[in-house]
Amino acid sequence: MVERMLKFTNLPQKTPEKRAVSLRREDFAEIYKEFDTRGATDQASRCSQCGIPFCSVHCPLQNNIPDWLKLTAEGRLEEAYEISAATNTFPEICGRICPQDRLCEGNCVIEKGFSSVTIGAVERYITDTAFENGWVKPIRPSRERAESVCIIGAGPGGLAAAEALRQRGYQVHVYDRHDRVGGLMIYGIPGFKLEKEIVLRRTEWLIDGGVTFHLNNAVGETESFAALRARHDAVLIATGVYKAREIGGPGVGLPGIVPALDYLIASNRKGLGDNVPAFDDGSLNAAGKKVVVIGGGDTAMDCVRTAVRQGAASVTCLYRRDRANMPGSLREVANAEDEGVVFTWLSAPEAFLGDDHVRAVRAVRMHLGLQDASGRQSVEPIAGSSFNIEADLVIKALGFDPEDMPHAFGEPALKVSKWGTITVDHRHFMTSLPGVFAAGDIVRGASLVVWAIRDGRDAAASIHQHIQQRASVAQAAE
Ligand code: FAD
Numbered sequence: 001m002v003e004r005m006l007k008f009t010n011l012p013q014k015t016p017e018k019r020a021v022s023l024r025r026e027d028f029a030e031i032y033k034e035f036d037t038r039g040a041t042d043q044a045s046r047c048s049q050c051g052i053p054f055c056s057v058h059c060p061l062q063n064n065i066p067d068w069l070k071l072t073a074e075g076r077l078e079e080a081y082e083i084s085a086a087t088n089t090f091p092e093i094c095g096r097i098c099p100q101d102r103l104c105e106g107n108c109v110i111e112k113g114f115s116s117v118t119i120g121a122v123e124r125y126i127t128d129t130a131f132e133n134g135w136v137k138p139i140r141p142s143r144e145r146a147e148s149v150c151i152i153g154a155g156p157g158g159l160a161a162a163e164a165l166r167q168r169g170y171q172v173h174v175y176d177r178h179d180r181v182g183g184l185m186i187y188g189i190p191g192f193k194l195e196k197e198i199v200l201r202r203t204e205w206l207i208d209g210g211v212t213f214h215l216n217n218a219v220g221e222t223e224s225f226a227a228l229r230a231r232h233d234a235v236l237i238a239t240g241v242y243k244a245r246e247i248g249g250p251g252v253g254l255p256g257i258v259p260a261l262d263y264l265i266a267s268n269r270k271g272l273g274d275n276v277p278a279f280d281d282g283s284l285n286a287a288g289k290k291v292v293v294i295g296g297g298d299t300a301m302d303c304v305r306t307a308v309r310q311g312a313a314s315v316t317c318l319y320r321r322d323r324a325n326m327p328g329s330l331r332e333v334a335n336a337e338d339e340g341v342v343f344t345w346l347s348a349p350e351a352f353l354g355d356d357h358v359r360a361v362r363a364v365r366m367h368l369g370l371q372d373a374s375g376r377q378s379v380e381p382i383a384g385s386s387f388n389i390e391a392d393l394v395i396k397a398l399g400f401d402p403e404d405m406p407h408a409f410g411e412p413a414l415k416v417s418k419w420g421t422i423t424v425d426h427r428h429f430m431t432s433l434p435g436v437f438a439a440g441d442i443v444r445g446a447s448l449v450v451w452a453i454r455d456g457r458d459a460a461a462s463i464h465q466h467i468q469q470r471a472s473v474a475q476a477a478e
């Protein structure tokens with residue numbers, strides 16, 4: 001059915017419609033609408049069915065993109081769903097929040113000259129449609145196994161592993177210190193990028209499939225790591241990275257200067273209907289305030305756009321490099337600008353002014369210097385260029401590092417890198433402790449949901465192999 005494809009020469013690229021700025025500033029609903037059937041079919045039919053699909057090569061999951069695009073263009077959506085779900089545990093989530101411009105779509109061969117196929121939006125459409133039509137089947141292993149696996153961390157890495165191990169019949173126990181499943185997908189990423197119902201729908205699917213969750217359970221505090229290790233046949237650590245990077249400068253301890261994740265968690269909890277005193281008393285709420293967010297990554301973008309929705313009087317993002325050198329997705333910067341955020345590029349905080357509460361940030365202009373060993377340009381302050389920005393809420397979004405995991409788990413033999421990430425054998429995901437594996441941000445450092453899913457799936461395959469090998473050695477010894 002080749003005639004259904006290769007339409008990129010006469011069909012222009014269309015992304016799903018965005019909600020009007022005036023509406024989306026008022027709520028936390030996703031800003032992109034879903035494709036309708038015609039939109040998805042047309043856009044899928046633009047694919048040129050490349051012999052070497054660079055889109056797949058640059059997708060961390062190596063999704064079979066041309067295949068599910070072709071099936072979508074042909075109206076064979078259930079088959080498209082099956083192929084999409086074979087390589088991705090949460091396609092509807094990746095379709096919404098992957099930085100496609102840097103991954104699949106940024107490497108689509110028709111990008112030059114014709115604009116890429118809108119791969120993410122079609123991927124999301126396929127699985128949302130599958131849920132609506134009851135094609136997403138519950139996890140029902142063909143045989144149950146007696147062996148159990150403990151997963152510490154209910155973020156995308158842990159959940160992808162949980163699904164893959166349950167499919168193989170293992171008894172899967174997921175521990176998380178939070179009261180809800182999803183990790184940063186539930187408490188970090190705001191609803192305007194990923195509505196909470198999408199994550200809750202997957203949580204129910206995992207529970208229905210027999211995954212057991214032990215929530216409000218901080219391993220190393222309420223539960224001992226050694227006890228879990230002794231109780232299960234293998235352990236997967238997928239705890240993410242949460243230690244906020246700090247800024248210095250006079251006045252940095254003033255009230256009104258808050259860490260990004262505290263701010264986002266409060267907002268997400270409020271949206272989920274929780275009682276959040278720090279939101280209600282105004283300390284973690286931007287309503288009516290002049291807000292300055294420091295940082296240029298995805299977290300900073302989520303903070304500025306959350307502040308807009310909470311009714312901030314003004315929102316400024318202060319970043320020490322320029323737009324071209326910022327780590328956050330350019331799509332999200334454009335969305336933030338549309339929503340009224342002011343970006344002050346090439347500027348860094350010097351001091352925080354105020355008596356009993358922050359009242360302003362004193363910033364200094366920066367210029368970009370020579371490239372360092374990593375290829376990034378250095379940044380230097382410009383003498384005498386200081387200026388003040390009024391602020392009554394300052395949000396620090398400078399990135400995250402791992403906690404001290406050997407200490408947190410009371411396990412000095414757990415090897416970590418010089419950055420504090422857990423060291424694994426990259427082929428098998430096993431740590432320095434036999435039978436203990438690790439995946440996701442705690443291995444890579446702050447990364448992406450799609451990479452955590454990839455790691456979780458690969459680690460599950462290695463855990464399966466490890467348990468089976470151990471069983472056959474034990475059998476041979478009998
Ligand atoms: P996490 O999602 O961090 O999950 C780890 C889980 O482990 C958490 O639930 C935590 O409570 C639990 N845990 C930690 N310690 C313990 C313990 N001792 N005992 C029990 N449980 C524990 N990525 C994208 O792809 N697209 C985006 O748009 C995007 N936006 C982001 C926005 C923000 C604000 C942030 C902070 C990150 C964003 N990311 C985004 C990155 C992405 O969320 C992470 O890369 C991904 O969630 C990592 O998955 P993970 O499973 O390794 O860890």
Ligand code: SF4
Pocket residue numbers: 058059060061062063065088094095098100103104105119120123450
């Ligand atoms: Fe693109 Fe992410 Fe989907 Fe891969 S998982 S095809 S990178 S949107």
Ligand code: SF4
Pocket residue numbers: 046047048049050053054055056065066107108109110117119
């Ligand atoms: Fe289709 Fe683009 Fe992938 Fe080629 S690179 S197969 S055109 S989506």
